[in-house]
Amino acid sequence: MDGQLAILGTGRMGEALLSGLLRVGWVKPHQVRCSVRGAERAQYLADTYGVDARTESASAAAEADVIVLAAKPQNLGALLDEVGPKMHSGQTVISVAAGVRTRRIEAATPEDVSVVRVMSNVPVQIDEAMSVLAPGKHAADADVEVAREILGAVGRVITLPEDQLDAVTAISGSGPAYLFLLAEALIDAGILFGISRDDATDLVAQTMVGAAHMLRDQGRHPVELRESVTSPGGVTIAAIRVLEEERVRAAFINAVEAAKRRGEELASG
Ligand SMILES: NC(=O)C1=CN([C@@H]2O[C@H](COP(=O)(O)OP(=O)(O)OC[C@H]3O[C@@H](n4cnc5c(N)ncnc54)[C@H](OP(=O)(O)O)[C@@H]3O)[C@@H](O)[C@H]2O)C=CC1
């Protein structure tokens, strides 16, 4: 890109974006200003990536063409109070904060600042993120394109209306946590049967990778994929029966609904 990028709140998400964008060459270190609260963290970012890292955000925001907001939702209000008055015409703001509506950010920034809200997820660290963009009121195609380039550096990107973003957050934003929990449970089952933790982890991780590739790349329905594993009178159906008796499917749907509700609470609080 031409111009300057600011990443405000460079924690896990912000750092993953920073490292991905530098790796693909979308920006050079001298184009990037990062902000955090802690001086030690700022020093780490400067030493690791050769970027300008600061403990105040207002100057970084004022100097940038594109501003990524990557603080926790609970800290975003304070961050916006600090940087909003320093922003100016023509800037693009990309917020990755869960639950924070574009209209909340638009209210804290000058009239002609464009806002694009993003929900990404933690595989952003290995360039396998699923990111969903939702343009705000003033966002033009060019602003969405910038967001698409940034998130496209670290995974897949689609655009959806903002009213679907709390659901997206609960499914793909939080989704890796559900799959890690499932992995823990399957690894524990292996340990119960005397398989070493390392071997059980290998079994589970590669099984998840293989299954994920089939689901993503073969264009087949998950029911068909599951049926292809479930032999009549065989082993898998014995497990499926228990999962259905334990209402695992309903538990997942209820869990995602609870996550969506929490996103809505964060938005209104
Ligand atoms: N983790 C995940 O899987 C996902 C996270 N998200 C969203 O990404 C955002 C970031 O999450 P995550 O990276 O996990 O959080 P982290 O806590 O790792 O990072 C947040 C960063 O924000 C900094 N910060 C907080 N307040 C300020 C401020 N006023 N000025 C400057 N910096 C500030 C913190 O600085 P310091 O370290 O110095 O305290 C920290 O580095 C959240 O809004 C979350 O909703 C979205 C999808 C998935």
Ligand SMILES: O=C(O)[C@@H]1CCC=N1
């Ligand atoms: O738990 C959270 O609030 C964030 C948003 C989605 C994933 N992690």
